[in-house]
Amino acid sequence: MNTLNALIGLFVVLACTGMFFFATTRGTLIVRDLTGGRHTPESHVYPIYSRMGLIKVVDFQPIISAILLFQYPRLVTKIVNGLKATNLKGKQVLITSCAFGNVMPRTIAASIGSGARKVVVADIIRNELQHARSKLDHQFGKKIDYVESDATSMKLKEGFADANIMFFLLHELPHDLKIKALQEAGRMLAKGGKLYLGEFHKPGSLFFQFLSWTYFKVFEPLGLALWDSHDPVALLQDMGGWSVERQTFFFGNFQIVTATKL
The missing domain is CATH 1.20.890 (cAMP-dependent Protein Kinase, Chain A)
Incomplete structure (x- = not known):
């Protein structure tokens, strides 16, 4: 019983x-x-990412890690190691769209440790920026600028950043905006700059494909396009001007794409 x-x-x-x-x-x-x-331009954004009460409830590291099948630390570490291996002395780093968990403090610390003079956090949702500020200001202070800006139509100066971090944003965007977000991500980068993109990926086994397909159909139907028609690596290669590498994690369920602007 x-x-x-x-x-x-x-x-x-x-x-x-x-x-x-x-x-x-x-x-x-x-x-x-x-x-x-x-x-409105932010109509596609779920309430869980736009309403302050929900943001505070959900932005809890164990919850975020569980959603990503406890691969979150590995995915963030891959990006952090890339930033640590890059000479960012006197340069600027962009985080395109706020993300839950500790990805922002970890990547900001790695960027500053590599010499970056400024990290710009851009998001279309003001509450996300306010929440990010509450998490980051005590540790990084004036090293960070917060900009209310749409990832698909950035207000920032073209080519100002030498690294750009986009962590689990694409799967939430309508398909045409996926392409625009990648185009803008590249436009923000200087020549030789790197885009670090974390996302879902099509699993290798039929078992995980079935589980992932079910999850996407229920919660994130726009994410399934990452498996085929809007695979970020294929999109970047089709745009031209990129050198692209991909590493997958946990039976292919997740990916970190590192793209260098040529």
């Missing part, structure tokens, strides 16, 4: 968690579309 109760309790917890994430992600957009809600 105790085992049965434990299993029932686990099922209830998982069901409630799934309902919460669906309601604060895709579910909200479905309701907005059905009710004829107003469309």
